[in-house]
Amino acid sequence: MMCFQFPYCADKDEQQSLSPTQVSTIQSLCSGSNDCNTASGSETKYQSVRDPTAKLRKSKYYPSFSRMPANLRVFKFSELKSATKNFSLSAKLGEGGFGSVYVGTVKDLRDTNKDFKVAVKQLGKRGFQASFM
Numbered sequence: 041m042m043c044f045q046f047p048y049c050a051d052k053d054e055q056q057s058l059s060p061t062q063v064s065t066i067q068s069l070c071s072g073s074n075d076c077n078t079a080s081g082s083e084t085k086y087q088s089v090r091d092p093t094a095k096l097r098k099s100k101y102y103p104s105f106s107r108m109p110a111n112l113r114v115f116k117f118s119e120l121k122s123a124t125k126n127f128s129l130s131a132k133l134g135e136g137g138f139g140s141v142y143v144g145t146v147k148d149l150r151d152t153n154k155d156f157k158v159a160v161k162q163l164g165k166r167g168f169q170a171s172f173m
């Protein structure tokens with residue numbers, strides 16, 4: 041039987057209640073962040089999640105992808121507008137299937153003296169035809 045590490049599942053029954061879709065959803069949410077680490081099992085390697093949110097620990101399963109709490113920062117449109125200098129051409133990095141991508145600078149909420157660069161995707165008309173998060 042294949043197992044995966046899931047620190048906020050208190051017991052075996054809860055681990056089994058998570059579907060592969062739910063696991064991959066969580067992995068995609070934290071990919072590239074320090075909240076994740078990689079665990080090796082005897083048969084297969086799985087990525088485990090170290091406390092992405094406190095709320096997640098309390099729930100036995102995720103009701104749906106769209107309602108799932110996440111450790112994602114939510115930006116107002118005005119913040120993204122100012123971060124990308126009003127989506128200026130000089131900030132444009134490229135274009136993909138969903139629309140244009142811009143480089144932006146936003147404040148670090150933990151230390152407002154610090155800035156960091158982000159890639160801002162602006163959903164284009166064609167992007168509405170695909171699912172996007």
Ligand SMILES: Nc1ncnc2c1ncn2[C@@H]1O[C@H](COP(=O)(O)OP(=O)(O)OP(=O)(O)O)[C@@H](O)[C@H]1O
Nearest residue numbers: 133134135136137138139140141142158159160161
């Ligand atoms: N984080 C990033 N840093 C630098 N450039 C980026 C970044 N994200 C996107 N880009 C640029 O924007 C372009 C479009 O990116 P986007 O992720 O929208 O599409 P894609 O991955 O190229 O294709 P698709 O839309 O089919 O997924 C990229 O090809 C790249 O040039």
